[in-house]
Amino acid sequence: MPNLTCVLARIDDKHDAPRFFENVAPRIKKTFTDASDGAINLDIVDRTDEAPTHRPNSPLAGRHFALDLHRELRFYAANPLDQPVETVVALYGGVYHHNDSPYGMMFDPGFIPDAGELFLNKPHLEGRPREGCAIFLGAIERDRKVDPDLLWDQFEQQTTFTTIHELGHVFNLPHKKPPINYMSQSDRRSVYNPNFHEFIPEHETRLSRGKSSKSVWPGGSKFGDSGFLDDHSDCNWNTKSKMIDDLRFEISISRDHARYFEPFELDMRLRVKRGSTKTYRISDIVDPGYDQFRIFIEEPTGERRLYKSPRHYCPHEKFLTIGPSREFRRDISIFGESGGYTFRRAGVHRIWAEIHLGRRGVLTSNKIGIEIELERSESRKDQDVRIALTRMASANVLYHRLDRHHGNGTKTLVSLLESYADIPTAGAIQYSVGRALLEPSVRIQEKRKQRGMACFEEALKNPNQLSVRQIEIAEKCLGDATN
């Protein structure tokens, strides 16, 4: 029987639940062994009593950035890159920094630049598809009762359900409803009756394929990549609905041509059409991490594919209100996706997106294009720019706006701009360096704060390189500082 190690680890010290971890391990193991008819045999390794590796003293302890979660995951998984995955990981921590409502999320490989650096091809940096998940105890605790007198209180029931649900995604199981089962999306109001905590026969059939299937075993195909597994038959998508006729979904991009590794943002805007008096309340799922939101890319060859999110969130009951005086904006760093850079062919790529709002219909955006420039013979300057932007440390600053490499990312980018102040991405680079210097999870000294502000001032001199949202953030930050 093939074994798979399943590490349980804590990433902060905010939520200590030793009784839970004692109880949950045997339940996880038995659930997967039974559902897969022995094809998945998890060896649970409980490392939750070890000190969390995340910096516990930062002002944001208990709030976790995507980059940090990916790094923790790779630290614990460290799977070889050329053999079947041997270890999956469930991380337990407070809440997700960018959106505190999900109870859990599942990870595909993060954004990995491809500079051909020596340290690439190392498992602790690259990662594999579906190696693990995070369970957000802070979000669960907010919605579920903790009862010290009960042996199996609502908090423990929900945490167990979410752990098995997220591990279900690790084995490439999509959401499924009804009847209520482990792959149902959690209800914000209450935990499901434990009688319904089970996999349905369709899931059992898939799980029983175990190691023999790349689309089941962790590390194989990316989530939802296996065709028939990408099952949305129960979503009841209605493409002819008139219920959202007055809603408009617009996308734009901060560049119309770029080299594949240069930073650029996709701006997304939801508004009602001019003259409409309607107000809409829709799910906050405007992010490729939700399966109801998709970004399509048409390659220069005509081939169509979906943008690959490095993370998969389980939907929740958070809403956006859009009306005559209320629009919604969000941007994403579209130049990177799960695994690496998004646009790898020279030529014009077309991009559009869809939001699936259940029976209310499908909201489709306008189409835009970006031309990826051919890598001709590079001048010395082109070469310097490419090398500086594709280093792991600096690429993470551009994509995540965080420097987790002892300041090397921001240093590399600042010295690049000292040599070449006039490059066409100077404003976008200044913005990212500013955000990394001012990141909220470290105690910022006055000098660092001044440097961050100066970067925002420089970035705003090139507003055409920034997304609308980036301009708003930089202006607000500078405004707050002067008030």
Ligand SMILES: [Zn+2]
């Ligand atoms: Zn889910």
